[in-house]
Amino acid sequence: MKKWIQKAIVQKVISYLPWSHNINYIFQKYVTKGVNLSDEYFYDRLLHGKEHIEAYQKYSGLHVPETCLEIGTGWYPIVPISLFLIGSNKIYSVDITFLTSKKHLKTTIDKIIECEKEGKLSDYINVNPSKWDLLLELNKKFDSLTLDQILSSLNIFYLIEDARKLSLADNSIDLVNSNNTFEHIYPSILAPILKDFRRVVKKDKGVMSHFIDMSDHFAHFDKSINVFNFLRFNEKEWKWIDNSIQPQSRIRITDYQNIYNILNIPITELSFREGSMEELKSIRLAVPFNRLPLEEVVKTHCHFISAINKR
Numbered sequence: 001m002k003k004w005i006q007k008a009i010v011q012k013v014i015s016y017l018p019w020s021h022n023i024n025y026i027f028q029k030y031v032t033k034g035v036n037l038s039d040e041y042f043y044d045r046l047l048h049g050k051e052h053i054e055a056y057q058k059y060s061g062l063h064v065p066e067t068c069l070e071i072g073t074g075w076y077p078i079v080p081i082s083l084f085l086i087g088s089n090k091i092y093s094v095d096i097t098f099l100t101s102k103k104h105l106k107t108t109i110d111k112i113i114e115c116e117k118e119g120k121l122s123d124y125i126n127v128n129p130s131k132w133d134l135l136l137e138l139n140k141k142f143d144s145l146t147l148d149q150i151l152s153s154l155n156i157f158y159l160i161e162d163a164r165k166l167s168l169a170d171n172s173i174d175l176v177n178s179n180n181t182f183e184h185i186y187p188s189i190l191a192p193i194l195k196d197f198r199r200v201v202k203k204d205k206g207v208m209s210h211f212i213d214m215s216d217h218f219a220h221f222d223k224s225i226n227v228f229n230f231l232r233f234n235e236k237e238w239k240w241i242d243n244s245i246q247p248q249s250r251i252r253i254t255d256y257q258n259i260y261n262i263l264n265i266p267i268t269e270l271s272f273r274e275g276s277m278e279e280l281k282s283i284r285l286a287v288p289f290n291r292l293p294l295e296e297v298v299k300t301h302c303h304f305i306s307a308i309n310k311r
Helices: 003-015 020-032 039-060 078-086 102-117 129-140 147-153 187-200 235-241 253-262 277-281
Strands: 067-071 090-095 156-160 175-179 206-213 269-274 299-308
Touching (some): 003 235, 039 078, 039 102, 039 206, 039 299, 067 078, 067 187, 078 090, 078 102, 078 129, 078 156, 147 156, 187 253, 253 299
Parallel strands (some): 067 090, 067 175, 175 206
Antiparallel strands (some): 206 299
């Protein structure tokens, strides 16, 4: 049995259990090793942070987003700490569960400090010297502080709530961002989330920046399948495979564009990466994917930037 099938079965079973996210964390930590902070993941998120910041600077004309909102931060708050280091004063992270911990936060900070010592951090962010001094001081006192005290010192505030009904005020956020999160949200839920993002982002010089990974995430774990493998299954079949812990919506770039258009959210800049057309053609696509142009289906990653301005 292929590894991806084994993982799918285990996560499907776990999804029906109480405390499913906690159990899944243990499964990923000790079996799939999916929760370790690898160099690949760390630098990928640093690059995302860099591109979020550059998008904000490009379309707002301002250097630092004072107030930020990220959805789906996960175990390691790499982008929020990057925003703290450039000078952001309030960084919200919204999710349905609180995934980080003091240990994960220490791992993230240590990794950032190591990155700076290696002379690489400046390739990604322009660090505010006073914020860097605060991070180093915080790291020295880390063991004596509570998780809440550390997060507060980093200007990071977690919102464990429904992102469709945020507790934030209208017109209050300079930068809204996400990093490979939207693909885990079904369209019926994503649309109202984006609608509320549109409500809270500032109507003058606000920016939204979202990276989306439209590849089969099981292929990240099992190299015997390619990134289009999950498109072999029709909706009924996929419903049996998919799970509520790490769901994969499978929708393509044109579907995201349609959601943005329906909600009247501007797509100011859109970039994408393509997978292998040869690998795609090796897959017998199921409905509805076999009805789409291959040139659209082959796109595996995209980045949506929306500049919000007064009209």
